[in-house]
Amino acid sequence: xxxxxxxxxxxxxxxxxLIAAAKDGDDGAFAELVRRNQSIVYGTLLRLAKNxxxxxxxxxxxxxxxxxxxxxxxxxxxxxxxxxxxxxNKYKDKMRADKxxxxxxxxxxxxxxxxxxxxxxxxxxxPEGEILRAETVAEVRLAxxxxxxxxxxxxxxxxxxxxxxDEIAVRLSVPVGTVKSRIARxxxxxxxxxxxxxxxxxxxxxxxxxxKGGTEND
Amino acid sequence: MTDRITCEEAELFISASLDGExxxxxxxxxxxxxxxxxxxxxxxxxxxxxxxxVGASLRTPDESLTxxxxxxVRADARFRRQSRLVRRVSAAAAALLVAAGLTVAGxxxxxxxxxxxxxxxxxxxxDIREPGAKTDGITAGDADEATSDDIDxxxxxxxPETGKTIASGSTGTVSSVLPAKTxxxxxxxxxxxxxxxxxxxxxxxxxxRRKRAAA
Numbered sequence: 095x096x097x098x099x100x101x102x103x104x105x106x107x108x109x110x111x112l113i114a115a116a117k118d119g120d121d122g123a124f125a126e127l128v129r130r131n132q133s134i135v136y137g138t139l140l141r142l143a144k145n146x147x148x149x150x151x152x153x154x155x156x157x158x159x160x161x162x163x164x165x166x167x168x169x170x171x172x173x174x175x176x177x178x179x180x181x182x183n184k185y186k187d188k189m190r191a192d193k194x195x196x197x198x199x200x201x202x203x204x205x206x207x208x209x210x211x212x213x214x215x216x217x218x219x220x221p222e223g224e225i226l227r228a229e230t231v232a233e234v235r236l237a238x239x240x241x242x243x244x245x246x247x248x249x250x251x252x253x254x255x256x257x258x259x260d261e262i263a264v265r266l267s268v269p270v271g272t273v274k275s276r277i278a279r280x281x282x283x284x285x286x287x288x289x290x291x292x293x294x295x296x297x298x299x300x301x302x303x304x305x306k307g308g309t310e311n312d
Numbered sequence: 313m314t315d316r317i318t319c320e321e322a323e324l325f326i327s328a329s330l331d332g333e334x335x336x337x338x339x340x341x342x343x344x345x346x347x348x349x350x351x352x353x354x355x356x357x358x359x360x361x362x363x364x365x366v367g368a369s370l371r372t373p374d375e376s377l378t379x380x381x382x383x384x385v386r387a388d389a390r391f392r393r394q395s396r397l398v399r400r401v402s403a404a405a406a407a408l409l410v411a412a413g414l415t416v417a418g419x420x421x422x423x424x425x426x427x428x429x430x431x432x433x434x435x436x437x438x439d440i441r442e443p444g445a446k447t448d449g450i451t452a453g454d455a456d457e458a459t460s461d462d463i464d465x466x467x468x469x470x471x472p473e474t475g476k477t478i479a480s481g482s483t484g485t486v487s488s489v490l491p492a493k494t495x496x497x498x499x500x501x502x503x504x505x506x507x508x509x510x511x512x513x514x515x516x517x518x519x520x521r522r523k524r525a526a527a
Binding site for chain 2: 119121124125128129132133136137140150153154157158161162226228230231234235238249250252253254258259274275277278281282284285288294
């Protein structure tokens with residue numbers, strides 16, 4: 095039967111328990127799974143789609159499909175891996191539907207195409223494994239907004255969509271060297287802004303999904 | 313032999329190295345500079361940490377996006393629960409229909425007498441059934457009920473006319489001469505069967521849908 099658990103309970107549950115509950119129809123447990131995996135899925139989709147509206151649509155499709163086909167998750171792989179595969183498939187479906195690519199479609203074996211590589215939490219510098227507090231996310235976004243336009247554009251294209259310097263140079267119609275220096279200056283300015291607000295250097299508590307402060311949504 | 317770089321250049325190289333955009337030579341220059349410059353080494357560490365936070369922040373979906381997803385899931389869950397309830401009630405109703413249909417058919421067939429040819433009360437032909445011989449419990453119950461139809465039947469069955477056949481030309485009762493099992497079934501029999509068939513078809517559809525939904 096359906097039992098609506100309270101939020102603090104949900105956040106302490108192990109992933110396996112949450113999945114079992116969600117399979118039973120507990121949408122609150124599934125919402126917690128969404129929260130824990132939203133960044134890795136969204137990050138994957140941003141890299142694939144290279145624009146926010148498409149990534150947003152695919153994000154919704156992915157998680158709705160995950161909810162409906164939860165029965166097919168056998169628990170033999172990591173849940174985040176399963177989600178990312180779903181996301182990649184949704185992206186491929188969209189590509190086929192849009193016929194946006196004239197070049198050959200990616201093969202079904204996602205491992206071949208570097209674009210479709212599933213982000214690896216263990217690789218250092220890969221931010222997907224992080225679950226940041228909502229405060230941190232908000233502060234960083236505010237700081238990014240404060241950057242001068244040209245610096246911000248370059249940094250956002252790099253950090254959001256994983257575009258190469260060459261690709262960014264094309265998009266912004268500037269030389270690659272300019273892209274390189276703008277991104278470096280953007281990062282430097284960001285560091286100064288966040289340091290002034292005591293958000294940098296980060297202490298470990300910035301990275302936990304602590305909810306004692308009750309800042310998370312829902 | 314690697315080129316020596318200044319700390320200012322190193323800062324630029326550090327940023328590019330985080331993005332994997334350094335040539336091998338540039339990377340070598342950076343590595344050797346870092347090895348001997350603690351300030352720049354710390355810069356590298358800070359830049360790495362900052363990049364993780366910035367990347368994760370910019371790749372975190374908006375709250376509205378996540379809220380939409382969880383709302384859609386919640387609505388779907390609610391729909392499934394309601395559907396399940398509707399399906400169960402539906403199945404129960406279908407089963408009732410089958411039972412009712414069979415009962416009506418059975419009662420009309422046996423209660424009215426399989427052997428009667430016409431529903432016209434005044435010209436009913438008597439059958440040859442013995443007064444006490446009942447085919448099943450239903451007619452026994454019927455006999456006790458004081459419906460006008462049953463009383464008519466009773467009269468016919470148990471009255472002195474039992475055994476006599478009344479030839480009634482208007483109904484063409486060749487069938488009344490034949491013993492027992494004639495083919496003249498009352499309309500209620502077929503109506504009951506139709507109801508039961510409808511109920512069974514309904515159940516079949518429900519089960520087929522559930523199979524499809526579970527797939």
